[in-house]
Amino acid sequence: MSDVKVSVGNVEIISLSDGTGENLMKNVFPDVPPAEWKRYPDFISPEGKLKSNYGCFAIRSGGKTILVDTGIGPGYPGRLLDEMREKGVDVNEIAIVAITHIHPDHVGWNITRENGQERLTFPKAKYWIPKTDWDFYREPPFVKEMVLPLEKLGALELVDGKTPISSEVTMVPTPGHTPGHMSIAISSQGQQGFILGDIAGQPFQAEETAWEMSFDNDKALASRTREAILGGLERDGSLVGGGHFAPPSFGRFVRSEGRRYWHGL
Ligand SMILES: [Zn+2]
Structure with a gap:
């Protein structure tokens, strides 16, 4: 298991x-x-x-809990809040919600x-919202419902460029899927971790980095970002x-018989 x-x-x-x-x-x-x-x-x-x-992922670092993304939501119906309860993560312990991109x-x-x-x-x-996405996505109804109100609720923090969240966790720009897309890089005790966001949505993209994905805003840039980042994660052996x-x-991206593939833990 x-x-x-x-x-x-x-x-x-x-x-x-x-x-x-399903898609x-x-x-x-x-x-x-x-x-x-x-x-x-x-x-x-x-x-x-x-x-x-x-x-989504909860990251505990230096006494702080960071939630990476907030899922598809109650209308779907999503079960994030039940998952958090079952896995011992309290909504009140979340100090930072780090959004990888506005989708x-x-x-x-x-x-x-x-x-x-x-x-x-x-x-x-x-x-924490990537500023480039905040500037780019203003009109879709889900943005008006789930993103724009953060400003008047006093919770908005715009992130522009590589930005540390804690001494061990950093938001890094990985554009293409959306203009402001960001991923989460983790470094602690000589070990490396990385939360992709939507650099890749399917494990076979480990190999097929050039396959164009309809949801990618800039398909050529998304492919270049995917190849560069996944190649780096493979070399580092990042979790x-x-x-x-x-x-x-x-999991990890690993190379075998001349191909990169996703090795799930
Ligand atoms: Zn997505």
């Missing part, structure tokens, strides 16, 4: 799933012909169906609405969390 809780030096990372969904290859990777994707039967059904997890499946639990009132789902947290990979979503 793979573990939902891992350590990178002194840092603890807990995998949290807000639920799972079709032809919608996510429309330019990849079946003859090519049929090489990945472990991840793609014969009918071309993909599974997707809506994953609906990453900001879904930011805000809770009750009796016509809006409040922070994580009441003690500041929400990686990929929120859309099957829970508990931890």
